[in-house]
Amino acid sequence: xxxxxxxxxxxxxxxxxxxxxxxxxxxxxxxxxxxxxxxxxxxxxxxxxxxxxxxxxxxxxxxxxxxxxxxxxxxxxxxxxxxxxxxxxxxxxxxxxxxxxxxxxxxxxxxxxxxxxxxxxxxxxxxxxxxxxxxxxxxxxxxxxxxxxxxxxxxxxxxxxxxxxxxxxxxxxxxxxxxxxxxxxxxxxxxxxxxxxxxxxxxxxxxxxxxxxxxxxxxxxxxxxxxxxxxxxxxxxxxxxxxxxxxxxxxxxxxxxxxxxxxxxxxxxxxxxxxxxxxxxxxxxxxxxxxxxxxxxxxxxxxxxxxxxxxxxxxxxxxxxxxxxxxxxxxxxxxxxxxxxxxxxxxxxxxxxxxxxxxxxxx
Amino acid sequence: xxxxxxxxxxxxxxxxxxxxxxxxxxxxxxxxxxxxxxxxxxxxxxxxxxxxxxxxxxxxxxxxxxxxxxxxxxxxxxxxxxxxxxxxxxxxxxxxxxxxxxxxxxxxxxxxxxxxxxxxxxxxxxxxxxxxxxxxxxxxxxxxxxxxxxxxxxxxxxxxxxxxxxxxxxxxxxxxxxxxxxxxxxxxxxxxxxxxxxxxxxxxxxxxxxxxxxxxxxxxxxxxxxxxxxxxxxxxxxxxxxxxxxxxxxxxxxxxxxxxxxxxxxxxxxxxxxxxxxxxxxxxxxxxxxxxxxxxxxxxxxxxx
Numbered sequence: 001x002x003x004x005x006x007x008x009x010x011x012x013x014x015x016x017x018x019x020x021x022x023x024x025x026x027x028x029x030x031x032x033x034x035x036x037x038x039x040x041x042x043x044x045x046x047x048x049x050x051x052x053x054x055x056x057x058x059x060x061x062x063x064x065x066x067x068x069x070x071x072x073x074x075x076x077x078x079x080x081x082x083x084x085x086x087x088x089x090x091x092x093x094x095x096x097x098x099x100x101x102x103x104x105x106x107x108x109x110x111x112x113x114x115x116x117x118x119x120x121x122x123x124x125x126x127x128x129x130x131x132x133x134x135x136x137x138x139x140x141x142x143x144x145x146x147x148x149x150x151x152x153x154x155x156x157x158x159x160x161x162x163x164x165x166x167x168x169x170x171x172x173x174x175x176x177x178x179x180x181x182x183x184x185x186x187x188x189x190x191x192x193x194x195x196x197x198x199x200x201x202x203x204x205x206x207x208x209x210x211x212x213x214x215x216x217x218x219x220x221x222x223x224x225x226x227x228x229x230x231x232x233x234x235x236x237x238x239x240x241x242x243x244x245x246x247x248x249x250x251x252x253x254x255x256x257x258x259x260x261x262x263x264x265x266x267x268x269x270x271x272x273x274x275x276x277x278x279x280x281x282x283x284x285x286x287x288x289x290x291x292x293x294x295x296x297x298x299x300x301x302x303x304x305x306x307x308x309x310x311x312x313x314x315x316x317x318x319x320x321x322x323x324x325x326x327x328x329x330x331x332x333x334x335x336x337x338x339x340x341x342x343x344x345x346x347x348x349x350x351x352x353x354x355x356x357x358x359x360x361x362x363x
Numbered sequence: 364x365x366x367x368x369x370x371x372x373x374x375x376x377x378x379x380x381x382x383x384x385x386x387x388x389x390x391x392x393x394x395x396x397x398x399x400x401x402x403x404x405x406x407x408x409x410x411x412x413x414x415x416x417x418x419x420x421x422x423x424x425x426x427x428x429x430x431x432x433x434x435x436x437x438x439x440x441x442x443x444x445x446x447x448x449x450x451x452x453x454x455x456x457x458x459x460x461x462x463x464x465x466x467x468x469x470x471x472x473x474x475x476x477x478x479x480x481x482x483x484x485x486x487x488x489x490x491x492x493x494x495x496x497x498x499x500x501x502x503x504x505x506x507x508x509x510x511x512x513x514x515x516x517x518x519x520x521x522x523x524x525x526x527x528x529x530x531x532x533x534x535x536x537x538x539x540x541x542x543x544x545x546x547x548x549x550x551x552x553x554x555x556x557x558x559x560x561x562x563x564x565x566x567x568x569x570x571x572x573x574x575x576x577x578x579x580x581x582x583x584x585x586x587x588x589x590x591x592x593x594x595x596x597x598x599x600x601x602x603x604x605x606x607x608x609x610x611x612x613x614x615x616x617x618x619x620x621x622x623x624x625x626x627x628x629x630x631x632x633x634x635x636x637x638x639x640x641x642x643x644x645x646x647x648x649x650x651x652x653x654x655x656x657x658x659x660x661x662x663x664x665x666x667x668x
Binding site for chain 2: 157290323325329
């Protein structure tokens with residue numbers, strides 16, 4: 001007796017809707033077991049992770065702040081993945097965007113530069129992120145080099161470049177030798193939405209990005225082309241969609257969004273450029289993209305959920321001394337369950353009973 | 364002379380984890396499976412390997428811990444990508460994310476601890492030969508294992524019937540299935556071999572390369588191993604050249620930093636990663652006459668009955 005996969009006649013709509021929920025449920029069960037192994041009370045731990053952050057206003061704002069870069073990056077990545085282009089270097093594009101935007105902030109520091117500073121920073125960061133993402137895209141289209149490996153290698157290069165800048169030429173002379181730039185001027189800072197709070201303009205920009213992506217994918221020919229190229233490359237060729245062009249386009253857009261997220265993080269919650277501005281946003285955004293089923297609204301919900309795990313993880317560490325790495329394990333397990341449940345949209349399990357009349361195959 | 368010998372020894376040490384991990388991934392990919400989780404399997408192998416050696420005081424047991432940990436990680440991949448027919452690229456990424464978290468969790472208690480590094484071979488007389496003595500007869504066990512491993516892989520893939528069947532699965536899984544070979548079972552074994560090698564490669568880092576564990580100590584070596592497989596055009600012989608070339612680049616940049624070349628250290632540290640990008644571009648460009656990759660690499664296979 002054995003279990004085998006069998007292709008469904010058509011994709012199951014019920015499972016398509018339920019799969020992210022099943023995946024979250026299975027992840028929670030796994031986490032309860034993991035907490036028990038770590039010798040922590042599972043119910044208290046789950047409460048610290050998922051309920052406590054939702055009960056006070058400060059944490060709620062903090063969730064939105066953390067979700068902002070995740071959602072922006074994941075929207076860009078979802079376009080790539082829909083077109084079957086594998087950008088996994090968003091972390092690097094995020095850092096390069098942060099560096100490029102910071103350059104304007106540092107150049108105008110102490111001058112009487114006006115309100116144009118912040119918009120210029122955002123534009124330059126997006127452009128730099130897009131250019132950085134175009135390196136792997138062009139290597140793939142022109143030379144056939146795997147974009148997966150090249151985009152990832154450039155993450156390490158970006159990290160080292162940022163490290164060089166804040167330890168070398170851009171180091172704050174009054175910073176007691178810490179590897180950080182000076183605090184940005186108010187004109188180079190993302191304004192807060194609530195006075196004295198944490199929520200900033202970036203979250204509103206992220207919502208605009210979600211809306212823009214929904215329109216692009218649902219209402220335009222370009223968006224249709226992206227989906228066709230990924231789902232049915234042969235049909236796309238006959239339909240006159242240029243796959244290479246769409247790889248370049250989706251990489252550029254996702255790089256621009258990651259770069260924008262980078263400068264918003266630096267000019268917003270952080271306030272200056274330093275190493276470690278990202279707790280792995282570029283990689284967590286991959287999970288957000290898949291958990292959101294590569295759908296803009298889904299990504300918004302998934303981004304808020306994963307932001308909750310970041311905040312909950314910090315609170316669980318303070319309250320119950322649960323190591324921060326548990327959050328990463330949680331995110332990895334979640335991605336596995338999401339992918340596994342998605343498989344059941346196209347396939348179903350079938351129990352095969354051994355039969356004595358039919359001889360087993362030659363194998 | 365002393366310096367030349369020291370450099371060769373350092374290059375071998377830096378190349379060994381790349382060679383071991385890439386040898387395993389090469390077998391996995393020749394069976395038609397693209398496991399992008401090498402980095403995740405390596406880092407868990409590093410944490411478990413250090414834990415094993417620290418608890419028992421034995422490098423050998425530590426290496427075994429690493430191998431078992433890497434194999435277990437690869438079984439998760441096999442369950443997903445082969446059992447549930449999930450996209451292999453996404454599954455490999457998930458394995459890396461999970462591995463980085465798990466290794467932090469496992470290794471947290473061991474940060475700051477030290478162990479005795481792996482013993483080096485010493486044969487009186489032979490090891491003392493100038494220049495080549497320590498290179499040939501004074502290495503740690505991992506270096507010899509890596510050489511034996513790559514020779515074994517070359518022999519298995521090119522000279523045995525089982526290797527031929529494995530390659531058939533990688534080139535055309537439908538034909539292999541029609542001939543009656545259990546494609547998914549063969550691929551599972553290939554994935555497990557890749558995981559065992561990645562785990563051993565990871566364990567090498569805290570057991571022999573540096574005698575302590577730091578989170579994230581694989582620093583992208585798993586990804587470089589993946590690039591090396593592409594570099595080798597899926598051939599074991601070229602893999603050796605590639606691995607030692609990369610080891611040489613790593614050591615070159617370290618020495619250049621030591622000599623005080625006027626280039627900031629971060630630019631030198633970026634060299635291995637930039638070299639990987641450059642090599643991928645040049646090789647893919649040179650290969651316009653048709654790909655040498657296994658034809659079914661990365662494609663989903665669900666047997667029909």
